[in-house]
């Protein structure tokens with residue numbers, strides 16, 4: 183599935199320019215979508231899913247314009263979407279809920295929907311809770327059910343909005359692995375604030391900031407933004423004012439800082455940049 | 471098939487909403503009691519009694535549906551579910567129709583119990599076809615009016631803030647029901663909306679209308695007591711339901727998109 187976002191702008195009444203002239207070609211495989219709060223990640227995902235329409239610009243899926251209703255319908259037949267906050271109907275059980283989603287996605291017959299429901303619940307670790315009402319679920323359990331819901335019908339395009347927020351580390355890693363396994367010939371768009379998730383699973387990454395695209399390319403390219411500029415230092419006083427402090431660790435011998443800067447202090451030792459360093463370098467490049 | 475299955479899921483969700491039963495059951499019981507003790511009741515011991523009971527229940531429960539279902543199409547509390555549903559290939563009007571049908575299929579159960587119960591009672595008293603008659607009354611009088619009340623509520627909810635929509639829907643419901651005989655507007659068959667099935671009652675079941683008869687002032691000049699007028703009234707109600715449903719559905723969509 184080839185998705186092309188062409189000069190997409192979205193003006194909300196109370197927020198003009200929530201997306202501003204965003205142009206992107208999405209490759210197959212896992213794509214990370216990064217950006218600060220309010221950058222426009224959710225808005226972009228809703229547009230790609232055909233849930234809202236852009237004010238200007240267009241989205242092409244395999245060459246078909248999503249402003250056409252038939253193209254939207256075709257896309258939605260092979261789409262799985264996990265919104266940012268999932269609140270499934272509280273008085274259904276997970277199996278009943280997944281069955282309902284299967285109905286909407288056109289999975290037939292009922293036996294197949296039930297089979298998928300149980301298989302997915304097993305994959306997200308909810309098999310034990312399959313007979314309980316969703317209303318009694320914890321936030322993390324609801325989130326996992328949301329993930330299962332997005333995978334009903336084996337979609338070719340999976341759009342997941344901060345799927346790992348609120349999961350415990352074990353669950354997060356499990357989910358990451360699950361997503362990576364799903365990757366392959368699928369296109370998976372994963373928005374997140376957890377850079378580690380992107381570093382571990384997404385070969386490709388986009389960064390949005392205030393509705394603008396600020397980076398699109400291989401994840402290693404984003405790391406390279408900080409290459410040759412990342413240092414460890416333990417200054418006597420505060421770190422240099424023009425440096426970006428990515429990390430600070432207190433030790434018995436004072437505080438050690440991980441900084442990104444072009445002008446390191448004399449005592450600084452160079453280190454290999456991480457995705458975090460690259461992201462911070464990019465973020466501050468914009469503002470300065 | 472999708473419609474039926476999706477309606478089934480909504481029926482299940484509705485069935486498990488305890489508070490809804492606390493509202494609908496007493497109201498239905500109240501309507502049934504009122505129909506039973508009302509001096510206006512026909513007391514023929516057969517179909518006209520069923521019709522009268524059905525109309526009174528439709529009148530009271532209609533107000534409850536009008537108040538209850540303003541969040542159907544424009545739910546802020548279920549926004550993420552709306553989005554999940556919107557990301558599936560099912561067209562919004564079909565999804566919304568499934569919601570309405572599934573929900574009504576459940577909330578009409580108390581009305582059905584009262585009517586069929588009355589039918590069984592009448593059968594025991596020697597009126598042969600009372601149970602089929604009760605089911606017919608349910609389908610032609612209670613169901614259409616419940617659909618109108620629900621779709622009106624959902625439509626107003628998509629148009630106005632929920633609190634305002636609730637009040638407006640109930641006022642509009644009672645207004646439309648009670649003003650019918652008082653304001654003889656020239657409409658299709660002489661009444662404003664025929665919400666609780668007077669035309670159908672008279673035309674199909676030979677029952678006395680709830681309201682005193684008004685001269686048929688409609689453009690078609692229909693005599694209100696014929697099966698033809700009843701069929702036209704039903705068709706008009708179906709059109710009204712479809713209009714409210716599609717208008718509410720597209721309004722809600724437009725609002726979600728802006």
Ligand SMILES: Nc1ncnc2c1ncn2[C@@H]1O[C@H](COP(=O)(O)OP(=O)(O)OP(=O)(O)O)[C@@H](O)[C@H]1O
Pocket residue numbers: 194195196197200217218219220221222223224225226266728
């Ligand atoms: N329906 C809407 N109406 C008005 N403004 C909106 C709407 N949806 C989003 N916005 C605004 O558009 C901007 C982008 O929002 P969006 O939800 O896409 O950001 P995000 O990158 O997903 O942020 P977060 O990381 O906090 O989830 C924000 O300023 C937000 O307030």
Ligand SMILES: [Mg+2]
Pocket residue numbers: 223224225266343
């Ligand atoms: Mg978001």
